[in-house]
Amino acid sequence: MEKLKRFLNIIYILWIRQIKRYFRSRARVISALAQPLLFLVALGFGFNSIFMQAGKGNYIEFLAPGVIAMTVVFTAVFSGVEVISDRQFGFLKETLVAPVPRSAIMAGRTLGGATVAVIQGVIVFIASLFVGFHPNLTGEIPVTLLFMFLIGIFSTAFGTAVGSVLQDMQAFPLVINFLFMPMFFISGALFPLENLPKIINYIAVFNPLSYGIDGIRTMLTGSELARFSLMSDFLVMGVFSLALIFAGAYLFSKIEA
Amino acid sequence: MEIIQVKNLVKKFNGFTAVDGINFSIDEGEIFGFLGPNGAGKTTTIRIFTTLTKPTSGQVLINGYDPIKDPDKVRSSFGIVFQDPSLDEELTAYENMEFHGIFYNVPRPTLKQRIEDLLKFVEIWDRRDYLVKTFSGGMKRRLEIARSFLHHPKILFLDEPTLGLDPQTRDHIWRYIKDLNKKEGITVFLTTHYMEEAERVVDDLAIIDHGKIIARGTPEEIKAKTNKTSLEDAFLVLTGRSLRDEESNGIDNLRIHKRLWKS
Ligand SMILES: Nc1ncnc2c1ncn2[C@@H]1O[C@H](COP(=O)(O)OP(=O)(O)O)[C@@H](O)[C@H]1O
Ligand SMILES: [Mg+2]
Numbered sequence: 001m002e003k004l005k006r007f008l009n010i011i012y013i014l015w016i017r018q019i020k021r022y023f024r025s026r027a028r029v030i031s032a033l034a035q036p037l038l039f040l041v042a043l044g045f046g047f048n049s050i051f052m053q054a055g056k057g058n059y060i061e062f063l064a065p066g067v068i069a070m071t072v073v074f075t076a077v078f079s080g081v082e083v084i085s086d087r088q089f090g091f092l093k094e095t096l097v098a099p100v101p102r103s104a105i106m107a108g109r110t111l112g113g114a115t116v117a118v119i120q121g122v123i124v125f126i127a128s129l130f131v132g133f134h135p136n137l138t139g140e141i142p143v144t145l146l147f148m149f150l151i152g153i154f155s156t157a158f159g160t161a162v163g164s165v166l167q168d169m170q171a172f173p174l175v176i177n178f179l180f181m182p183m184f185f186i187s188g189a190l191f192p193l194e195n196l197p198k199i200i201n202y203i204a205v206f207n208p209l210s211y212g213i214d215g216i217r218t219m220l221t222g223s224e225l226a227r228f229s230l231m232s233d234f235l236v237m238g239v240f241s242l243a244l245i246f247a248g249a250y251l252f253s254k255i256e257a
Numbered sequence: 258m259e260i261i262q263v264k265n266l267v268k269k270f271n272g273f274t275a276v277d278g279i280n281f282s283i284d285e286g287e288i289f290g291f292l293g294p295n296g297a298g299k300t301t302t303i304r305i306f307t308t309l310t311k312p313t314s315g316q317v318l319i320n321g322y323d324p325i326k327d328p329d330k331v332r333s334s335f336g337i338v339f340q341d342p343s344l345d346e347e348l349t350a351y352e353n354m355e356f357h358g359i360f361y362n363v364p365r366p367t368l369k370q371r372i373e374d375l376l377k378f379v380e381i382w383d384r385r386d387y388l389v390k391t392f393s394g395g396m397k398r399r400l401e402i403a404r405s406f407l408h409h410p411k412i413l414f415l416d417e418p419t420l421g422l423d424p425q426t427r428d429h430i431w432r433y434i435k436d437l438n439k440k441e442g443i444t445v446f447l448t449t450h451y452m453e454e455a456e457r458v459v460d461d462l463a464i465i466d467h468g469k470i471i472a473r474g475t476p477e478e479i480k481a482k483t484n485k486t487s488l489e490d491a492f493l494v495l496t497g498r499s500l501r502d503e504e505s506n507g508i509d510n511l512r513i514h515k516r517l518w519k520s
Binding site: 009012017021025086089096100 | 307308309310328329330332333335337339341342343344345346347348352355356357359360361362388
């Protein structure tokens, strides 16, 4: 009991640290929002007519959930770079010489990164209402948030794992772009996959992000656009998130500051 | 009681021997100076003591515990001021202290009072709600010192605590350290480049060069052995080099510059 309380205290202080740092860094907030908004406006208006001609309805209705998911996913995965910057600023040592389980540090970082990412996602959701997105809220808002949170956890753990292995700040975005971008692009977030080659659709079935994004889309626009059942969305995303937390915790525990 | 014991400690980096079979022990409650030129192996030794690096061979006991077998027991026994900065610059001074307190399980009710006392002690209580990135190098150091003994450690490791600071700030820092040693009975293990300062502060010392301990004793004993009147000259006799020359060594200069630029 005492141990659990201590574990939770550590998670809490790491979590609140990340929230504070996030709200203090306005540049980070703005730059993380600029890109999704640009996507919404440029892609939304640019491709709308093609999309409509293809008989798929309004593209913005398809795109907005994808862009919201994109915001969460990329804010989260890039929060992994904080492991590297904490190392460079020396703060990582402060945490590593403390009598604290590495798993608690990893859990706190992951929750903090995911929370910040969900906050960004919610801001983009609100912004999307102003550029013509009409969500059809089929379910409860908390379930939508849960899906955002799951892809946030998944992506933060992924970023933290990469950040634990790399020493170099410049290498981080390169590795993420190489490993993570393809996963994102074949997740069906920004364009429907049905008309793409079959092989891509097969791969997408093994892509955990497909499920998280499908969950968000189902919650925001109803089930016509859904590809999987909500339950499989939840299970696949949950299992993969847990697996990545363990992988990340393992790699993080190997760090020498 | 011997609070630190080291037997045949060796650390190799890909064949290069940074720490070459050192042996010594330190009595509880003393201020111990670990002195030596750049690259002698001081920081590597501290990293082994503090569970950050595993030794290649040899034994270490910190407060009776082995850093490899019992890392958490060792970690609860010491506080440390690292050679390089280790604060979260995006947090305030108070938040840095609070974070540390939670990490070391300092009970909430006493934590507040303890933080207040310590920040007053190092004279940054007035600036407690400022972000650390607005602090000067000296203030950051003071904050790190206050933070390092927030959790009442038995041992305090200070790796070049005054490097790159102006003489007045250096004086202050030594005064805090002496006070602490007296008031809280903490054993202090420090490394420094500044021999005159070491001479004023330490009870006992070892000189390390090329990973080997080449002298051990009180400042008086070492001066007597080398027939010199200052530790500085004794050091010159023992290592064939003066620490002053070493001070302008490249790595150190870089470090000083980094610190100045960051502050
Ligand atoms: N991680 C490392 N990899 C390779 N060599 C290292 C590493 N850390 C330290 N060294 C080398 O070990 C020697 C001792 O370094 P260090 O303990 O930092 O010396 P000091 O603190 O006495 O200046 C130096 O020659 C340094 O270059
Ligand atoms: Mg050193």
